[in-house]
Amino acid sequence: MLNDQHIAEPSEDERARYFRSQFYVPDGQIYMDGNSLGLLCRPAEDALNRVVADWRTLGVQGWTEANPQWFGLAEQLGALQAELIGASASEVIVTNSTTINLIQAVGTLFDPSLDCNKILCDAGAFPSDLMAIKSVLRSxxxxxxxxxxxxxxxxxGYLDEEKIINAITDDIALVLLPSVVYTTGQLLDMGKLSAAARAKGAVIGLDLSHSIGALQHSLDAWGVDFAVWCGYKYLNGGPGAAGGIYINQKHFEAIPALTGWFGADKSRQFDFxxxxxxxxxxxxxQVGTPNILSMAPLVGSLSLVSEAGIPWIRSRSLALTDYLIALFELQLEPLGFELVTPREPDYRGGHVSLKHPEAMRICQVLRTKGIIPDYRPNNIVRLAPVALYNSFEDCTITVKTLAQIVRDREFETVPVSRGVVT
Ligand SMILES: Cc1ncc(COP(=O)(O)O)c(C=O)c1O
Known part of the structure; x- marks a missing residue:
């Protein structure tokens, strides 16, 4: 199909239609916010229902007799997620939230000395990451x-990789970087930056929240020390789904900053x-008892991610964002939108960010029309066409609607408000 500005809309293949059919796309909506909260898929719903049924019939015996067994669920999910990031199963555990996992990893691996006692981050890091780093420093x-x-x-608005490398001076003990910058969608060269940090003797950690489930990673090969991520974005684990933590096996002897009985050798945990x-x-x-209900959906949603495979997901994601960017050039750039996501595929994650002085009000109008974007300061409309459930038509309609909202100045009817920006 040709849209009204004559860019051919790529045709959907059967595989894409199959995966989309596995998701509950809210009725009448075009959902472009999967990098904030991924949609519910049928396998995730089934997995959650299975845990509820096991709880109903087994009670406390569910810890050992449920299928999957709750006692080993964090390890089982860790093994599934390790495949997505180029790690071995023993290096990943699914537990807690991203922020807690970051405090845990940095608190453990940041080992300041007299001359080497600083942490390097990007100034635009997700605020909770910076708060976590500050809390470790204070502690x-x-x-x-x-x-x-x-x-x-x-x-x-881009992070210059050479500038980051030059900033890893002799006093830097730990570097924390995002894989994909949550505002601009810029994808960093994680291999290159990890090698640079290691060459300087600094511990290197990554926040993979905006890349896991969307693109390839090779954490072991890159020599990354630790990584953390959310389970509710491209992994579709549901609101507040447990996060993940990768600890390179060279740190398996480290004493965690936060210890608790679920970090025990499993065969000895009940020694009390x-x-x-x-x-x-x-x-x-791990620290305390796993949040089984916040982990269960991941059993199902990860099965879909692995059925699709990351290479297919990444290539479809790039096709969708390429198409979205082409539409932007034709229909939105002339109306005052600015693309703040890199055009080069190797430097782009799974979302496209557009800047406009009225971005917040534009997002609000878009929602009233059944299109769900999200807003991020300053003045960014974030659009995530997710490989597993968005279509090229979703992109066509979203861009056409954005153009109409701005052309007709529909945002002027909306009072300025701060909105909820989860
Ligand atoms: C890049 C990034 N890091 C960290 C977080 C915080 O995650 P949590 O609230 O699960 O700790 C988020 C949340 O959206 C995020 O986008």
Whole structure:
């Protein structure tokens, strides 16, 4: 089909239609917000219902007799997610939230000395990441003002990789970077940056929240020390789904900053001792009882991700974002929108960010028309055409509607408000 500005809409293949049919796309909506909260799919719903049924029939025996067994669920999900990031099963555990996992990893692996006692982050990092880093610094008696070094984006809003590398000076003990910048959608060269940090002797950690389930990673090959991520974005685990943590096997002996009985060697956990041996893998970075109900949907949703395979997901995601960018050039750029996501596929994650001075009100009008974007400061409309459930037609309609809202100045009817930006 040709849209009214004469860009051919790529045709949908059967595989794409099959995966889309597995998701509940809210009635009458075009959902472009899967990088904030992924949609519910049938296998995730079934997996959640199975846990509820096991709880109903087994009670406490569900810990050992449910299928899947709750006692080993964090490890089982860890093994499934390890495949998505180029890690071995023993290096990944699904537990807690991204922020807690970050405090855990940084609290454990940041080992300041007299001369080397700073942490390097990007200035535009997700605020909760910076809050987590600051809390670890404070807990070690170091002031964030002095010990947190921030790299600012360039005038286009992009992080310059050479600038990051040059900022890894001898006083940097740990570097934390995002895989994909949550505002602009810029994808960093994680292999290159990890190698640069290691060459300087710094610990390198990554926040994979906006890339896991959307593109390839090779954490072991890149020599990354640790990584954390959300389970509710491209992994479609549901609101507040458990996050994930990767700990390179070279750190399996480290004593976690936060310890608790679920970090124990599983065969010894019920010794009921506070001097229990810890698991000799990433499992030791767990703390308390796993949130089984916040993990169960991942059993189903990950089965769909692995059925599709990351290479297929990434190539479809790039086709969708390519198409969205082509539409932007024709229909939105002349209306004052600016593309703040890199055009080069190797530097682009799964979402496209468009800047407009009225972005917040435009997003509000878009929602009233059944199209769900999200808004991020400053003045960014984020659109995530997700490989597993969005279509090229979703992109066509979204762009056409955005153009209409701006051309007809429909946003002027909306009072300025802060909105909810989850
Ligand atoms: C890049 C990034 N890091 C961290 C977080 C925080 O995750 P959580 O609230 O699950 O700890 C988010 C949440 O959206 C995020 O987008």
């Amino acid at each position: 070690k008696g170091l002031s964030p003002e002095e010990h947190l070094k921030l790299v600012s984006p360039d005038s286009n 001792s506070d001097d229990i041996p810890l698991a000799s893998n990433a499992g030791r970075f």
